[in-house]
Amino acid sequence: MRVLRGDYDKWEALNGPTWITIGFFDGVHVGHQSILAALRERAGAGTVGVVTFREHPAVLLRPEAAPLMLTSLEQRLELLESYDADVVAVLEFEQVREMEPAGFVSTIVDGVLNGVHVAVGMGFRFGHNAGGNEQVLAKLGEEFDFSVEVVDIMGGDNPVSSTVVREALARGDVESAAAKLGRLFQLRGAVVAGDRRGRRIGFPTANLELDPRRAVPQHGVYSALTRVADGTWHPSVVNIGVRPTFGGMTRVVEVHLLDESLDLYGQELHLEFVTRIRPERRFDGIDELVEQIGRDIQVARQDLAVHASNS
Numbered sequence: 001m002r003v004l005r006g007d008y009d010k011w012e013a014l015n016g017p018t019w020i021t022i023g024f025f026d027g028v029h030v031g032h033q034s035i036l037a038a039l040r041e042r043a044g045a046g047t048v049g050v051v052t053f054r055e056h057p058a059v060l061l062r063p064e065a066a067p068l069m070l071t072s073l074e075q076r077l078e079l080l081e082s083y084d085a086d087v088v089a090v091l092e093f094e095q096v097r098e099m100e101p102a103g104f105v106s107t108i109v110d111g112v113l114n115g116v117h118v119a120v121g122m123g124f125r126f127g128h129n130a131g132g133n134e135q136v137l138a139k140l141g142e143e144f145d146f147s148v149e150v151v152d153i154m155g156g157d158n159p160v161s162s163t164v165v166r167e168a169l170a171r172g173d174v175e176s177a178a179a180k181l182g183r184l185f186q187l188r189g190a191v192v193a194g195d196r197r198g199r200r201i202g203f204p205t206a207n208l209e210l211d212p213r214r215a216v217p218q219h220g221v222y223s224a225l226t227r228v229a230d231g232t233w234h235p236s237v238v239n240i241g242v243r244p245t246f247g248g249m250t251r252v253v254e255v256h257l258l259d260e261s262l263d264l265y266g267q268e269l270h271l272e273f274v275t276r277i278r279p280e281r282r283f284d285g286i287d288e289l290v291e292q293i294g295r296d297i298q299v300a301r302q303d304l305a306v307h308a309s310n311s
Helices: 030-043 073-082 101-112 134-144 162-170 174-181 286-310
Strands: 002-004 018-022 047-053 087-091 115-121 147-151 186-192 206-209 220-227 233-241 252-257 268-279
Touching: 018 030, 030 047, 030 115, 030 147, 047 073, 073 087, 087 101, 101 115, 101 134, 115 134, 134 147, 162 174, 174 268, 206 268, 220 252, 220 286, 233 268, 233 286, 252 268, 268 286
Parallel strands: 002 087, 018 047, 018 115, 047 087, 115 147
Antiparallel strands: 186 206, 186 268, 206 252, 220 233, 220 268, 233 252
16 A cells, blocks of 8 residues: 655655545544445545545644544554555645645645545535535536545444544443444553562553553453564453552553463553453452452453454
8 A cells, every 4th residue: 555645745646547535534433444445346446545634633723622543543554454545645734724625626636646536424524624515525526527425424323433432432332332443442552661560469461551642441441352562462351540459540551461471561562452341440458359350351251252253
């Protein structure tokens, strides 16, 4: 997959025609996937292109209300490639925020990508002050000789959107989030030094450092699959919370591998959440906590076995 980044004025225009979609695509959920599938069906062996932004526009326009991200840019690019995108144009929002819809289409859709067909979701807006919509895009399509398709990505009675996925994660409902993503929700983070308290009570954990702008499931204990640096996956229990039994105040994400004892310090781990086992709670002492961790591990093994059998 080809990725165009940086100053769009320096991008070399594509030679052949491109079937295009435009959006931020956080999470690349099943609605986004339906647009990509529609494009691939129309394009056949032709080029499917995606226009997106490095940062969510709200980061510049309404930073206090900017949503927590489901995916980093690199994850988005990986996912877009896996769902059959051939070229992705990554724009800096600051560079195009003042562009009127016609200028955006002339410069990016027609000029750089040589678009012959554009598919967008219902409610699509673009251009300066979100002045363009599906009707404006269709009129511009007539002017610049490309067709326009509006795809219902919301799912009718079972709505799908990045916001709905974030809401599911905020409830700890990782199974609902997975259904709308079409895959398990994934977090990535580097292993950093912790207080080694888990090791002292017999359950060593790796503490993850996360981008503070990432969406994280609600505090609690989860069954998960963990990918380590060598590419292998391991059944795991993940604790997210402040560790109230120890008087903690800062959120931590702790990963315990069920069947391995590995030195993970400094590695980037990929966590895929399967089920929520229980909410976070405070225990009266270490013995009670250790007993509960043992029960959590039993539940995690059962949940992961069911997941494996259904995969």
